[in-house]
Amino acid sequence: MQYIVKSAGLALAYLAAAKVGLVFGTLSSSATIFWPPGGIALAALLLGGLRYLPAVFVGAYLTTVMVDAPVIFAIGFSVGNTLKSYIGYFLLRRFGNADLALCRLRDLFILILLGALIPPVASAVLGTLSLWASDMVTPDIVPDAMWQWWRADVLGIAFVTPIILVFVNKKSSFFKVRGAWEMGALWAISFAVGQSVFLGWQPLGIMLNEELGLTWLFPLLIWAGLRTGRRNTGLLQLMFMSQVLAGAYLQKGYFSDDFTRYGMANFWLFAMLLAVAGMALAILATAQRKAMHQIALNAKVSEVSNDGIVIVDEDNYIQDINPAFTTLTGYTREDAIGRNPRFLSAGKQSHEFYADMWKSLLEVGHWEGEIWNRRKDGEIYLEKLSIYTLKDAQGKVVNRVGVFSDITQSRVEQETVAHHAQHDFLTGLPNRLLFRDRFNQQLALAKRYSKKFAVMYIDLDRFKPVNDTLGHQVGDLLLMAVADRLKSQVREIDTVSRFGGDEFAILVSEVVTQRDVTALAEKILAALKAPFVLENHTVNISGSLGIAIYPDDGMDMETILSNADTAMYKAKHKGANTYCR
Numbered sequence: 001m002q003y004i005v006k007s008a009g010l011a012l013a014y015l016a017a018a019k020v021g022l023v024f025g026t027l028s029s030s031a032t033i034f035w036p037p038g039g040i041a042l043a044a045l046l047l048g049g050l051r052y053l054p055a056v057f058v059g060a061y062l063t064t065v066m067v068d069a070p071v072i073f074a075i076g077f078s079v080g081n082t083l084k085s086y087i088g089y090f091l092l093r094r095f096g097n098a099d100l101a102l103c104r105l106r107d108l109f110i111l112i113l114l115g116a117l118i119p120p121v122a123s124a125v126l127g128t129l130s131l132w133a134s135d136m137v138t139p140d141i142v143p144d145a146m147w148q149w150w151r152a153d154v155l156g157i158a159f160v161t162p163i164i165l166v167f168v169n170k171k172s173s174f175f176k177v178r179g180a181w182e183m184g185a186l187w188a189i190s191f192a193v194g195q196s197v198f199l200g201w202q203p204l205g206i207m208l209n210e211e212l213g214l215t216w217l218f219p220l221l222i223w224a225g226l227r228t229g230r231r232n233t234g235l236l237q238l239m240f241m242s243q244v245l246a247g248a249y250l251q252k253g254y255f256s257d258d259f260t261r262y263g264m265a266n267f268w269l270f271a272m273l274l275a276v277a278g279m280a281l282a283i284l285a286t287a288q289r290k291a292m293h294q295i296a297l298n299a300k301v302s303e304v305s306n307d308g309i310v311i312v313d314e315d316n317y318i319q320d321i322n323p324a325f326t327t328l329t330g331y332t333r334e335d336a337i338g339r340n341p342r343f344l345s346a347g348k349q350s351h352e353f354y355a356d357m358w359k360s361l362l363e364v365g366h367w368e369g370e371i372w373n374r375r376k377d378g379e380i381y382l383e384k385l386s387i388y389t390l391k392d393a394q395g396k397v398v399n400r401v402g403v404f405s406d407i408t409q410s411r412v413e414q415e416t417v418a419h420h421a422q423h424d425f426l427t428g429l430p431n432r433l434l435f436r437d438r439f440n441q442q443l444a445l446a447k448r449y450s451k452k453f454a455v456m457y458i459d460l461d462r463f464k465p466v467n468d469t470l471g472h473q474v475g476d477l478l479l480m481a482v483a484d485r486l487k488s489q490v491r492e493i494d495t496v497s498r499f500g501g502d503e504f505a506i507l508v509s510e511v512v513t514q515r516d517v518t519a520l521a522e523k524i525l526a527a528l529k530a531p532f533v534l535e536n537h538t539v540n541i542s543g544s545l546g547i548a549i550y551p552d553d554g555m556d557m558e559t560i561l562s563n564a565d566t567a568m569y570k571a572k573h574k575g576a577n578t579y580c581r
Contacts, residue, residue, distance in 0.1 A: 006055075007054065007055035008055070010040070010044050010055040011059040014055075014063070015037075015062050017037040017039075018059070021035045021037065024245040033248075034241065034271075035153050036160045037081070038153045039156045040161075041056040041059070042085050042157055043165055050086070053082060053085065053086060057078050073127075073136060076133070080127045083119075083122045084119040088114065088118075091118060091119070092114050098110040098111060100165050100168075102165055105280055108162065117154060119153075119157075121150060124149040124153065128149055131145065151264075155271050159237065162230075163231070163235065163237075183228055186220065186228060190236055190239065191239065193212060197212045198243040198247035198252075198254055199243060199246060199252050218277065221281065222281055224236045224278055226285045229282055234282075236278065237274055240274060244271070302322040303323060305322060307404060308327075309324065310325055310341060312400050313398075314398060314399070318340075319399070321337070328381075328405075329376060330375045335376070344373040346372040346374040347374075348372040353371075361389060368384075370384055370385070371383055383404045383408075386403045424497075426498075428483070429504075430497045430498075432497065435495060440557065453507065454550070455550075455560055456508065456546065456564065456579075457503070457546040457565050458486070459504075460482065460528070460543055461577065462576070466539055470539070473535075477535065478541070481534065482504070483498065483504075485528065485530075489527055490520070493510065518547070529542050529577055544568055544579075545578070545580075546564045546569070546570065546579065547579060548561070548564035567580045567581050
């Protein structure tokens with residue numbers, strides 16, 4: 001239903017604009033000089049899509065019905081105008097890549113070229129040929145009729161389509177109280193000048209020695225374009241065009257002679273300048289205001305950012321820094337400006353590190369990583385640094401921007417968390433998770449090089465009575481002392497782990513013979529048998545130890561660990577202070 005209502009509205013808008021063009025935009029010779037329906041149709045397709053193409057055809061056909069045109073002309077006119085709108089839509093969507101909000105000067109020029117100059121060829125050819133086929137014109141004036149038809153369509157699109165697009169795609173309020181006085185003055189002066197130039201009025205009854213010329217319009221367009229934005233400028237251009245048509249219709253003012261004095265070609269060029277100049281200035285001024293706002297915004301962001309920002313020139317000398325740079329490094333603007341950033345280096349990175357950094361900057365234009373630097377007070381800190389390369393239109397490096405933050409504390413916290421995740425909180429030994437990881441690494445090496453390794457499971461004997469009689473504090477001290485004794489009996493390549501409670505495990509790397517393992521087991525049992533002196537308490541315990549050797553006792557982790565656990569319980573059942581395999 002909504003589509004039907006919008007389609008009907010489009011057809012009626014087309015018909016109303018056609019009425020304006022036929023009444024006010026037609027010379028005494030019956031040549032139309034301005035055809036606004038084409039601008040409405042193209043804008044509708046660009047905004048709503050090809051589904052509104054039937055509404056364009058209906059609007060064009062109703063126009064011929066309104067003037068009681070012959071059937072052949074009605075068909076040719078309707079098809080030609082519909083095809084014109086479709087071609088404009090196709091060219092702009094396929095090749096234009098234009099922003100319909102007309103935020104860039106390129107967008108306006110693409111719209112004029114692909115939407116206004118090329119598509120009207122179709123309507124001019126089909127429309128004029130249908131006039132000839134209907135015996136409405138003689139063959140000798142067909143070329144002139146095509147030429148005039150094309151110019152009228154071009155003006156209609158150039159004037160109307162940009163105005164519709166900027167109004168529909170602009171989200172901010174059109175009327176702003178802050179600029180109301182200036183906009184009111186602009187419109188009052190523009191209306192008075194337009195009335196004087198195109199309708200011969202004397203503003204406020206003032207008698208002028210000579211008529212105002214067309215050149216009076218352009219300062220007003222410049223004023224509108226630079227100060228009041230695209231929408232207001234577009235409306236001002238349309239007002240001037242309306243005054244032109246009204247003056248020609250009433251035969252008053254500058255074009256009262258049906259453009260005979262000025263010439264149709266000259267008028268068309270003037271009208272195109274009128275359509276484009278003000279809007280182009282408005283686009284440039286709007287883009288400049290946005291750019292200035294963005295610059296101010298970026299400066300504010302840089303000022304309040306907690307990240308340090310440093311900008312260097314193409315020769316890598318510092319041009320600017322933000323306040324956070326001083327906060328993080330201790331160096332003020334006076335200290336840093338004009339210097340190479342290498343003065344910040346802590347000397348912990350190698351030449352290869354910097355070579356890789358510059359290779360990335362030169363090839364990709366960006367580098368991100370971690371680097372050690374030194375503050376002004378000599379303190380070394382770790383920073384996360386991102387460097388971006390800025391180039392001009394020719395691809396030449398203009399600046400590089402470095403954004404960095406101090407991650408020293410967060411790195412310490414990360415390492416602490418990672419350590420706690422993989423180590424026993426009480427003894428500091430690797431926990432079950434880290435033990436299994438190292439087991440997998442050892443298993444992979446053993447399989448690759450056909451070597452042996454062993455796993456020992458250890459359960460403390462008589463630990464529970466110590467814990468119950470002397471308290472958990474002494475029990476904890478005992479566990480820490482056991483951990484120290486176990487570590488003292490193994491090599492650095494071996495891993496001592498606590499699985500929980502009074503259970504420990506040892507990963508013995510690079511075993512040659514079974515005797516290597518049993519000898520180590522005997523040393524460990526002897527170490528555990530020796531008395532422990534804890535807070536003036538002498539504690540005597542021992543250990544039950546189970547052994548499993550790869551590949552004799554299993555080829556995978558679960559089998560080997562299970563066999564070591566079973567062997568430990570066998571030793572437990574045989575009595576204290578012994579080992580089993």
